[in-house]
Amino acid sequence: MEKANWTSPVMQFVLLGLSDHPKLEKIFFVLILLMYLVILLGNGVLILMTILDSHLHPPMYFFLRNRSFLDICYTTSSVPLVLDSFLTPWETISFSACAVQMALSFAMAGTECLLLSVMAFDRYMAICNPLRYPVIMSKAIYVYLAASFWAIGGAASVVHTSLTTRLPFCGDNVINYFTCEILAVLKLACADISINVISMGVTNVIFLVVPVLFFSVSYVFIIVTILRIPSAEGKKKAFSTCSAHLTVVIIFYGTLFFMYRKPKCKDPVRADKQDLSDKLISLFYGVVTPMLNPIIYSLRNKDVKAAAKNLVAWKDFSQ
Numbered sequence: 001m002e003k004a005n006w007t008s009p010v011m012q013f014v015l016l017g018l019s020d021h022p023k024l025e026k027i028f029f030v031l032i033l034l035m036y037l038v039i040l041l042g043n044g045v046l047i048l049m050t051i052l053d054s055h056l057h058p059p060m061y062f063f064l065r066n067r068s069f070l071d072i073c074y075t076t077s078s079v080p081l082v083l084d085s086f087l088t089p090w091e092t093i094s095f096s097a098c099a100v101q102m103a104l105s106f107a108m109a110g111t112e113c114l115l116l117s118v119m120a121f122d123r124y125m126a127i128c129n130p131l132r133y134p135v136i137m138s139k140a141i142y143v144y145l146a147a148s149f150w151a152i153g154g155a156a157s158v159v160h161t162s163l164t165t166r167l168p169f170c171g172d173n174v175i176n177y178f179t180c181e182i183l184a185v186l187k188l189a190c191a192d193i194s195i196n197v198i199s200m201g202v203t204n205v206i207f208l209v210v211p212v213l214f215f216s217v218s219y220v221f222i223i224v225t226i227l228r229i230p231s232a233e234g235k236k237k238a239f240s241t242c243s244a245h246l247t248v249v250i251i252f253y254g255t256l257f258f259m260y261r262k263p264k265c266k267d268p269v270r271a272d273k274q275d276l277s278d279k280l281i282s283l284f285y286g287v288v289t290p291m292l293n294p295i296i297y298s299l300r301n302k303d304v305k306a307a308a309k310n311l312v313a314w315k316d317f318s319q
Contacts, residue, residue: 012092012098013174026086039071044072066150071293074286103158109153113253114149118146126241127241164189164196167191168190172188222242244296247296
């Protein structure tokens, strides 16, 4: 990090946020603050329920607990900075703080992609191979998988952050974004970023393409298995076990693909037209998606709904 600062005259970055749209700043400040509080409360309660309720101890809920913790960490690494940018016309952040924020957000997003894919595999095993499910998805295996995904997400984040901070930044330090989003920072580099673009493409394959293919194949087998169930009640019960996960995946990957499908456009005319929409999309991914996670599972999962009722009634979850 010190080397990056030494080789670059840029010691801090300016985050524009929505400074070009001052009327929207107050509205979005209130909305984002309320959403952030819902994220903390909703995901915090979901974590608590999956720990205390004996019915929420299968692997699916272990991965869900990891996702909720990820959502809290991800939003905490960015939302306070976003809220502060709404209150000040020129939000500044040091080079080191920018690198830390960039690394944390990238690590959380990558890990979450992998967790969603293994949750699809968990549903595949539970529905298509129920007899082998306890063996394949034993505690030793699913804990190892979760730890591996955290490690992979962290390693990828270190690589991309290191490649970015080693680039020279020759004076242009204005980031037309809410936070130090890695693609927005790359636009400010005054050197060849081909290696960064290639590495980002490889990462997109690992964290986006492969998990989506894995998810798609898993759900093809799940749907085929459900259609073979003779009774309508059996089909409904089987589908209800994966409907919440399916909904979350569609929202999560749909937004993420839209954001990271390619490096940001450097053409000034096109970039200006896309700025506001890109910012709103990033807000949707960074705040709305984590907020919807506990809501969707609370509405579409009967075990979570039962645990929530027990929590409201102050019952002992362990019994």
